[in-house]
Amino acid sequence: MAQSPATADQGHECLIEPNQRIEIRSPATALIERVLVDRGAQVRAGDVLVVLDGTVDQAALVGAKQRAASQSELQVAQARVDYAREKYRRREDLRQQNYITAQERDEAQAELKVAEAELALAVDNRKLAGHEALRLEAVVRQRQLRAPFAGVVTDRLQQPGELAFTGEGARPILKLAQTHPLRVEVVLPVALIGSIKPGRSAEIVPESPLKGSWRATVKVVDRVIDSASGSFGVRLELANPKGEIPAGVKCRVRFL
Template sequence: MRLASLLLLLPAAAIAQAAKPAGPAAANGYDCLIEPNQRIEIRSPTNALIDKILVERGSAVKAGDTLVLLDGSVEREALSGAQQRADSEAELRVARARADYAREKFRRREDLREQNYISTQDRDESQAELRVAEAELALAVDNRRLAGIEARRLDAVLKQRALKAPFSGIVTDRLQHPGELAFTGEGSRPILKMAQTNPLRVEVVLPVSLLGQIKAGRAAEITPEAPLQGRWQAQIKVVDRVMDSASGSFGVRLELPNPNGEIPAGVRCKVRFL
């Protein structure tokens, strides 16, 4: 029997189904990639000698953990001096005593001048001494206040000598060692590299025919490639508003919770939108 005669015997629905191209991407999910939510480089905020590095490559750290200690011996000595000046009242007591003495002296000279026992010039000289003493007292108060400000500044500088983890994650590389000089600036070599593994980021490229069907907030099922097993639920966070005209596609970013760190980053996966 000819093929044309056979097609005449088939129902119209069967012919349409046979002519429809297979869609394995839609049936099995779309290719995706699981990546760290962010990657950063830990650099020194200033040129300083590395005193200690408290983590190794592969170390799991929590937000706020101390990673690197830079040498701060000079700043500690300066902080000690500033705190001592801020706490000391010796200069303030001396200036206050001089001001009190000058004030009493001027009062006695003023009484003597009213009784014509001393000249106006003597009274004016004691008044000038009082003004100088009061200015010295104000200067002593300012010096103590400035010493307190300097102590707080040096304390902040010392805190910057302890480099802390900005988020929970994994140390992916260690590029410097204790005893080396760490330099500041983008062109300098970082001390450590970190990756945030909770949550993870899932990137997928979809055909433009799905535009309008994929919306932020929807759930999706993530299946990592073998030998990993299991399925995890992610949530759509970003849907690109600019299409790639060359490939007729657009990008989507999903957020995949990973509180126990059981899902490794950097693996391929399949995503199926629920």
């Protein structure tokens, strides 16, 4: 006999799971300097988890910043332009008085153009050094691998002194599960398809020996029904800011 929508108030079996699971890998091949967390550690979003060796990048960053801040190349190039401009002005005056040939005047003009081009190149080089410093700052920041969300370290696979490789096939350094918020998965009979909508509240009661109950909110209602079982899936979001609710726990859900 088909279940009526009224049974939505009765409990249904559910499962509390991490909102997502990720693997922490190195963005580049590098030596692991420090691993600051171990399996089971609770972390907050932004916490530093792993520090990679960045000695070479730090040295390159210092050099790029010095080049970007240096005025020496610009001052030398500007002095050459000033000298070449004054030289050309004098030769132009002499040419007007027929004291020198047109070729001598043209040579001074060519020297001025070369000096101006060298000044423009010095300006460009300084800008490029500034861009390189910004790039290296980003590289140095990547030497600290941070938690993208609040969660729990579920595994630690590499240690300080090991070489971390990049790429999808590379061995991860850590595995992390997001525990705030948690997600609650439940499968409901098709008779309830119209009564469960996103935004609806529900009470989550964990299985023994855990006690208490928590309030969750419907986030996803599947639009495709499983014809074989006559059911559809629903996902709820369960706030867990203090990390007190464990993931992987069976539960019962009662829609309010």
